[in-house]
Structure formats: C-alpha cells, structure tokens
Amino acid sequence: MDLDRLQQLIGHRFDDAALLRQALTHRSFGQPNNERLEFLGDSVLNCVVATMLYRHFGRLDEGDLSRLRSNLVKQQALYEIAQRIGLSEHLQLGEGELRSGGHRRPSILADALEGIFGAIFLDAGFPAAEKAIVALYEPVLRSVDPLTLGKDxxxxxxxxxxxxxxxxxxxxxxxxxxxxxxxxxxxxxxxxxxxxxxxxxxxxxxxxxxxxxxxxxxxxxxxMPPERKRSRARADAPVRGDAPAAA
Amino acid sequence: MDLDRLQQLIGHRFDDAALLRQALTHRSFGQPNNERLEFLGDSVLNCVVATMLYRHFGRLDEGDLSRLRSNLVKQQALYEIAQRIGLSEHLQLGEGELRSGGHRRPSILADALEGIFGAIFLDAGFPAAEKAIVALYEPVLRSVDPLTLGKDxxxxxxxxxxxxxxxxxxxxxxxxxxxxxxxxxxxxxxxxxxxxxxxxxxxxxxxxxxxxxxxxxxxxxxxMPPERKRSRARADAPVRGDAPAAA
CATH class of the missing domain: 3.30.160.20 (Double Stranded RNA Binding Domain)
Incomplete structure (x- = not known):
C-alpha cells in the first residue's frame, strides 16, 4: 500500500503510519480497525466545520449554521471528498466486502475519511487535523449557498x-x-x-x-427573472465581537 | 458584574472580556448575545468530551462511546456544572426572563455554559477550551459507569x-x-x-x-448479591494502536 500520494492529498504526513493504516481498515478486515477512530474523527470534523462556518458567515444565526454544518458533515459530502482523493484504492476490506464492491460504498468511504481525521488528531493534535480538514473543505465551502443548502x-x-x-x-x-x-x-x-x-x-x-x-x-x-443577490453578502460579513482569534 | 471569581472557576482568564460577557448574555437581553457562541461551544465541547472518552475508555466500542458522549453533553449534565460554578448570578437576561426565573432555568444555564466554551475557543484557541472543559468534566467522568450511563x-x-x-x-x-x-x-x-x-x-x-x-x-x-466488577476495568484499559498523542 503506497500511502505517500494519499498523505499528500490529505495534507498531513503521519509520524505514526500505523494510525493511518488503522483509519483505512474496515471492520470486515479485522482488528485494529477504524471504528473508534471514526467516532473521534466525526467530532473533530464537526468542530472544525463549525469553526469554519462561524468565521465565514459572520451574520448567520445558530439555526442556519447548524443546518449548514449538518449538510457539510453528512455522508454524501464526505463521500465526495473521499472520491476526490482516491480513497477507495487504499481501503483494507475483508474478502466478502471486497467482492460486493465495498470499496466503492459511500458509507465505507465516508467512515474511513472520518477515521483519517481522527488519526491525524491523535498523530499531531487539533491544529494538524484542523489544517487538513480546512484544506479539504475549502472548495466545498466556496460553493455553499447559505440561503438554500440543506433546505427542503x-x-x-x-x-x-x-x-x-x-x-x-x-x-x-x-x-x-x-x-x-x-x-x-x-x-x-x-x-x-x-x-x-x-x-x-x-x-x-x-x-x-x-x-x-x-x-x-x-x-x-x-x-420570473432571478432576484439580485441580497442576503449572501450579508451572511458573509463578519460582525464586531465575533472576530476570530488565531487558532 | 464581577467576573474574576467566575474566570477562576472556569479555569480561563479572558484576554477579551467582551467575549465572556457575550457568552453570559441571553437573547432576551439584546445583541450581541450568546446564540452563535453556543453553536460554536457545543461543537468544541463535543470534540473535547469525545477525546476524553476515547482516551479514558480504551476498549469501549464506538456505540458505547457515542452513548456516553451524548449523556455527558446533554442539558442536564451542563446544567449541573453551571450550578457548581454559580453561573446563574452572572447571566444577563431581559426583564421578562428575569421575572419568570430565567436565571435558574436549566436550558438557559446550559446554553450559557456552551457559550463560554465557544468564547474561550475564540479567545485563546482549542487547547485553552480543552483545558477548561477537561477540568470541569474530570469529576463528572470519574463518576461515570460506562456500562450503565444512558441505558434505559x-x-x-x-x-x-x-x-x-x-x-x-x-x-x-x-x-x-x-x-x-x-x-x-x-x-x-x-x-x-x-x-x-x-x-x-x-x-x-x-x-x-x-x-x-x-x-x-x-x-x-x-x-441477589452484586456481581464483582468485571468489565469496568476492561473498558478503562488503553489498547495498542490507540495510544493518545500529546494534545
């Protein structure tokens, strides 16, 4: 398993490569696998994405921020990032999962990506995990329309x-x-x-x-003709008292 | 509002005291209030508690870890910590909320505490928020029985x-x-x-x-006589490959 290219794409070089291998290991392959790392990575991801949204959308209220966050951390969003970095070719799966195409299954790829975030956090702390997540999510965040994303x-x-x-x-x-x-x-x-x-x-x-x-x-x-953009600019503007500190 | 004692009890001295005041301000008082800070603090809290549990219970699976986390971050747990540090006397509430006893309401106290975690995060970054949350949650974590907490x-x-x-x-x-x-x-x-x-x-x-x-x-x-403790010790034991890095 050549993990150099993957580490480049996720923006973190592991001190402890065993952590990365664990993050890529589905439970069908055996122990240690990525289930506990996924638990950890999920909460690190939530925290980093919340921070990004808080800083980027200085005028959105907490309801809108929650809606955006849950859409950015859901399986489909993670799956798309996992595809972008070619995660499927690095997964370790059991025989049965392999045969049934498990390495292309959105849930398995999303879980492995969360596992990687947890592994980076353990390998080098919160700032390293934040850096990797921010880099992977920047293109996603740029395409977010805060007024519509996640609304039915x-x-x-x-x-x-x-x-x-x-x-x-x-x-x-x-x-x-x-x-x-x-x-x-x-x-x-x-x-x-x-x-x-x-x-x-x-x-x-x-x-x-x-x-x-x-x-x-x-x-x-x-x-009817499209209305001019009103609230997008407002939602982007930072407000006094909400200025971010250095992370 | 004398905030010295409160800052002692939460284990963080603010560079920007306006952030602390904002965290203590309920929306009924006006703007800026703690609603956005609460959104941020909620996700920081989730992340720190997940980390504590991951490290403390080296053998619990992700289902048990999730169950414990949701019990430790729910309103009642936050409310008990808020009472311990006397948060109610520092809240800024609107007239109506004050008259109806809002400063003793569990939801208002829990939200303000989450707001404080968000404010510490903005004031001094993740490590500072982690330090404060760990100190406040240590006594809670010591009393957790991982085999029963949150089960019906x-x-x-x-x-x-x-x-x-x-x-x-x-x-x-x-x-x-x-x-x-x-x-x-x-x-x-x-x-x-x-x-x-x-x-x-x-x-x-x-x-x-x-x-x-x-x-x-x-x-x-x-x-029937109580059984000897079996699984508590096992759940506590760290396992190879899951060793925590310095935060």
Whole structure:
C-alpha cells in the first residue's frame, strides 16, 4: 500500500503510519480497525466545520449554521471528498466486502475519511487535523449557498414566493394508488398567481408534496427573472465581537 | 458584574472580556448575545468530551462511546456544572426572563455554559477550551459507569439478567385506563425464576414497561448479591494502536 500520494492529498504526513493504516481498515478486515477512530474523527470534523462556518458567515444565526454544518458533515459530502482523493484504492476490506464492491460504498468511504481525521488528531493534535480538514473543505465551502443548502423543496419554494410578496402555494392530494402497505400519493402544487399547476408523486403524502414543490419552484423560476443577490453578502460579513482569534 | 471569581472557576482568564460577557448574555437581553457562541461551544465541547472518552475508555466500542458522549453533553449534565460554578448570578437576561426565573432555568444555564466554551475557543484557541472543559468534566467522568450511563431500564434489566444466565423478563399489559387521547397503561414485569412480579404505569405502553423494568431491577438486585466488577476495568484499559498523542 503506497500511502505517500494519499498523505499528500490529505495534507498531513503521519509520524505514526500505523494510525493511518488503522483509519483505512474496515471492520470486515479485522482488528485494529477504524471504528473508534471514526467516532473521534466525526467530532473533530464537526468542530472544525463549525469553526469554519462561524468565521465565514459572520451574520448567520445558530439555526442556519447548524443546518449548514449538518449538510457539510453528512455522508454524501464526505463521500465526495473521499472520491476526490482516491480513497477507495487504499481501503483494507475483508474478502466478502471486497467482492460486493465495498470499496466503492459511500458509507465505507465516508467512515474511513472520518477515521483519517481522527488519526491525524491523535498523530499531531487539533491544529494538524484542523489544517487538513480546512484544506479539504475549502472548495466545498466556496460553493455553499447559505440561503438554500440543506433546505427542503417546500421551504425553498415558500421563501422564494415570500421574498417576492407572492401568496403561498396550495397543495392537494389528487389521487392515491395501490394497497394500504404500498400506497402511492399524487399531490398537486398550485400557485394560481403564476398560473402554475404541477404534480408530484411519492410513497407518502409528504414525499409527493416535496416532489411537487421542486417542480413548482423550477416553473416559477423559469417564469420570473432571478432576484439580485441580497442576503449572501450579508451572511458573509463578519460582525464586531465575533472576530476570530488565531487558532 | 464581577467576573474574576467566575474566570477562576472556569479555569480561563479572558484576554477579551467582551467575549465572556457575550457568552453570559441571553437573547432576551439584546445583541450581541450568546446564540452563535453556543453553536460554536457545543461543537468544541463535543470534540473535547469525545477525546476524553476515547482516551479514558480504551476498549469501549464506538456505540458505547457515542452513548456516553451524548449523556455527558446533554442539558442536564451542563446544567449541573453551571450550578457548581454559580453561573446563574452572572447571566444577563431581559426583564421578562428575569421575572419568570430565567436565571435558574436549566436550558438557559446550559446554553450559557456552551457559550463560554465557544468564547474561550475564540479567545485563546482549542487547547485553552480543552483545558477548561477537561477540568470541569474530570469529576463528572470519574463518576461515570460506562456500562450503565444512558441505558434505559429495560436494557439494564436484560443485561443484568443475561450476565447471570437468567431467562429474560416477561412484560404484559394488565390494564388500560382512560379515554383514547389520555390513556394510562399498566404493565407487569415478571421474572419467574426470581419470583418477581412488579407493576409500572405510564402514558404509553413503552413508558409503563420502562417503569416496571426499573422496579424489577431494584427487586432483582435486592434479591441477589452484586456481581464483582468485571468489565469496568476492561473498558478503562488503553489498547495498542490507540495510544493518545500529546494534545
């Protein structure tokens, strides 16, 4: 296992290479594996991402910060970073996991990446882990829209309409299909003012409403010109009393 | 507001005293308040407690570590520490909150303590926050029983019985009272081998079972001598490959 290139990509050279190997070892391979390191890395990651968001978005309230954080540390975000640094070719998996394509499974890759963060923390302390995480997350953070990331379609549609002083959409179930245990719902989302009527379907009323809201938002955005960016700049501005200290 | 004594008790002297004042300011008092600092402090606290647990319990798996962590960072644990350091006399609250006894409210005290952790982090970085949190949590950690903390009564009873090779308890609903929207359940928990039959009641079947399990465990422990401590020592032992680095 040539780990030089990986250490370059994660921005940390290990004093104790055994820690890195442990972080790359799935439980299916045996002991020691990355399960405890993942526990540790998860909380280090949470802390570093919280710090980044706190400093970057000086005017977002704690609810918005929490929403952004949970979206940046969730499996999909970790999986995308793991793919970027080619983590799958370094994993140690048991026979069965290997055969079933475990080295491409998002959960396994995300866990291993968290394990690496925990391993860096043990190898060289918080500042080293912070440095590596910040470097890997910078491109992610740059692409974050703090006003929309992690919000569901119904919320986004509602906020879009409210910001244009338009009345709220009306949802109604137009049909249900199938037996009780495998029902499908069809829901209409109507915005009469914009002459929009679209359908969404799903295994629950809620899921069908979200689908309809997504289509309605697309239709509404196509029908009306985009608004100028207002709040993005505000959210970015640091405020007095919240100035970051040197880490 | 004399903050000298408080800074002594939390083990950190602020360079920027405005940060400490902000941490002590509830949103009812105005701006700047501690809501954003609380977001930051919550994640710093999570990270430090995870580290303490990882190092202290070298053989606990990640599930047990997560259970312990969530119990140590929850509102009640923070509230008890806040009381120990007399936090309530330093809070800045709005008129209404003051009149309704807000300075004694567990949620307000817990949030302010998290705000203080965030403020220390901004004032002097991670090591300073870690030092303060470790000092405040040391007495808490010493009293933790990793085998029981945060487990519900049914789980504890089941584990107690299994460790003695005794058969599992039997739960049965013996009565329900009241109308549909305000029902009360009465559940019996029976351990025939120990001749134990006790009742528990609650607003749900689940709650009633937990109540009955609690009583059954008390009765069982009274009926049988305590087992020698086995797993506590094992959970404490550090393992190779997990050795902590200097923080």
């Amino acid at each position: 379609a119904k919320t986004l549609l509602q906020e879009w309409l409210q910001s244009r002083k338009l009345p709220l959409p009306v949802y109604s179930v137009v049909a249900t299909h199938g037996a009780a245990h495998s029902q499908m719902f069809e829901v209409e989302c109507a915005i009469p003012k914009l002459q929009i009527r679209v359908l969404g379907s799903g295994a629950s009323r809620r899921a069908a409403e979200q689908g309809a809201a997504r289509r309605a938002l697309e239709a509404a955005q196509a029908a | 009564a049914k789980t504890l009873l089941q584990e107690w019985l299994q460790s003695r090779k005794l058969p599992l308890p039997v739960y049965s609903v013996v009565a329900t009272h009241g109308a549909a929207h305000s029902q009360m359940f009465e559940v019996e928990c029976a351990i025939p081998k120990l001749q134990i039959r006790v009742l528990g009641s609650g607003a749900s079947r689940r709650a009633a079972e937990q109540g009955a399990a609690r009583r059954a465990l008390e009765a069982a422990q009274a009926a």
